[in-house]
Amino acid sequence: MAHDDAVPRPETVALDALIKATIAEFKGEGAVASSDAMLFVGNWHQAVPAMVIQDPILEPVDKVVWMVIMSHARETGGRTAFPDYDTIANQTNVSSTSTVSRAIAILRLTRWLTLYARLRQKSGRFTGNIYVLHDEPLPLVDALHLDDAYMAFVSQSQQHHHGRVRLVAQGISDSLDETIRDGQNLAEREAGSERRLRAAQFLAEKGKNTDGSSRYFAFTGASVNRLKQPSPQRSGGAGDRDQNSKTEEKVHYSSDCSSNYKTTTTTTPTQNANSNESALPAASSCSDKPLIYPPRLSENQRLLADRYLGMIAPEARQSVLDELQGRLDSEQRGMKPVYDELRFLHSLCKAADKGEFIPNLGIKVAEGRLSRAQSAPPPVDPQQEALKAEERERSRAYGIEQIAKLRLSFNAKDDS
Structure with a gap:
């Protein structure tokens, strides 16, 4: 029994043969002496994407x-x-x-x-x-x-x-x-x-x-x-919130x-020294009014649209968005649907960047917006509204005061 216990398990014998075969193959490939080899022994487990x-x-x-x-x-x-x-x-x-x-x-x-x-x-x-x-x-x-x-x-x-x-x-x-x-x-x-x-x-x-x-x-x-x-922060000179004050053109x-x-x-970059030096800015219009996007664009699409619009002149950005809106509106009149709004916007921005953009369908969109703005009631002046509210409050207080005086006079007559 002791002799039997000294015999290695069959799987160990097989492993020894596998290792010897691997060594022989490794030597036969002309590998240099300093190279290392590896074998995996055991059960195969869950795979992980490389x-x-x-x-x-x-x-x-x-x-x-x-x-x-x-x-x-x-x-x-x-x-x-x-x-x-x-x-x-x-x-x-x-x-x-x-x-x-x-x-x-x-x-x-x-x-x-x-x-x-x-x-x-x-x-x-x-x-x-x-x-x-x-x-x-x-x-x-x-x-x-x-x-x-x-x-x-x-x-x-x-x-x-x-x-x-x-x-x-x-x-x-x-x-x-x-x-x-x-x-x-x-x-x-x-x-x-x-x-x-x-x-x-x-x-x-x-x-x-x-x-x-x-x-x-x-x-x-x-x-x-x-x-x-x-x-x-990894070079030891600054923490996570540190800023780089290096000035560059x-x-x-x-x-x-x-x-x-x-x-x-x-x-002067202040947040990330590794950021791209030619990043496109956030799109904006050339006036204080914010850009008006087609309602069909999702929030993701609007943020990506800002990057496209950053490549063209600010004064052209609203016209490009209006052209996109006009093209989307034309679907209701039988034109082929626009399945990729961003692709269409990208083509408009590239044309505007080359000076080849000519407003067409967007003209009606801009005119409609202007017409609605003109027919809408004038905007309320907060200062004027505050003055009117103050005047109303004074009138109300005066009326309450007069009513109180009348009540006092009626009470005086009753006592007499």
């Missing part, structure tokens, strides 16, 4: 948080309660739920995670969120469809209290602006195989190619490389109403 592991934007804690969320989804076949922050913190072995919150914000920014809806009772009481986890970053057009507050979240995250979230949000914003400058439509749909191939090529080249075709899903190659540069689109709206100015 892109999660290789993602150059996500930090280790972000990747582990994604894996923990995925493990919860797999336990119930894909639909389950979203794990709370304490559960995620415990399973990822992080000491703070704020770290989990930061990781979830970055996963949402990079579109590995989508916030689909916020649930409320009839009373308005908030009850929870509906999240969707993806096996690769979602295309922008799909993210806009599922998450109606995605663009607002990107904008808000640029003011986030955590520096890494601010950097990633700025990288998303920079990538959108660079895509516009390259003449591409932000919401253009591309085949999933092309997106994955381009991302894999970027990883293979280690981000060395930063031309217009270099992308890693939501990010352009240039944005990824800026994110990988040491930030001030950059070219951007001015929001004033001059005819030459592409100007060179000296600016």
Whole structure:
């Protein structure tokens, strides 16, 4: 019996044979002596997308948080309660739920995670969120469809209290602006195989190619490389809220109403030293009146429209929006429907940027708005309203005083 106990298990003998065969094959390939080899022994476990592991934007804690969320989804076949922050913190072995919150914000920014809806009772009481986890970053057009507050979240995250979230949000914003400058439509749909191939090529080249075709899903190659540069807070010279006061010259689109709206100015970046130096500004009209967007545009579409409008002169922006509205109105008169409003707006902005835009359908829209404004009652002057209210109050007080005097006189007559 003792002799039998000394015999290794069959699986151990098989493992020994496998290792020897691997060594022989390894030597036969002419590998140098300093190279290392590896074998995996044991049961195969749940698969994790390679892109999660290789993602150059996500930090280790972000990747582990994604894996923990995925493990919860797999336990119930894909639909389950979203794990709370304490559960995620415990399973990822992080000491703070704020770290989990930061990781979830970055996963949402990079579109590995989508916030689909916020649930409320009839009373308005908030009850929870509906999240969707993806096996690769979602295309922008799909993210806009599922998450109606995605663009607002990107904008808000640029003011986030955590520096890494601010950097990633700025990288998303920079990538959108660079895509516009390259003449591409932000919401253009591309085949999933092309997106994955381009991302894999970027990883293979280690981000060395930063031309217009270099992308890693939501990010352009240039944005990824800026994110990988040491930030001030990591170099030991500043904290998360520190500001960079370095003054530098950059070219951007001015929001004033001059005819030459592409100007060179000296600016002082105060939030993110790695931000794009040629970011398009928020669109505005050339007057104090805000731009009037077609009601059909969603909030996401309006925020993206602002980026398109930032490439043209301020005085042309409302005319371009009116042209879009006129084209949408023409659908009721039998014209072909506009299935992609942003694509149509992009074509109008490119024409305006080249000086080729001629208002047509938008003229009627502008005239109708002017006619409604002229027929509407004049705006109320707050100061005049305050004076009238004060006069009414004095008249009321005087009337009360007179009534009181009459009552006193009647009482006096009764006593006599």
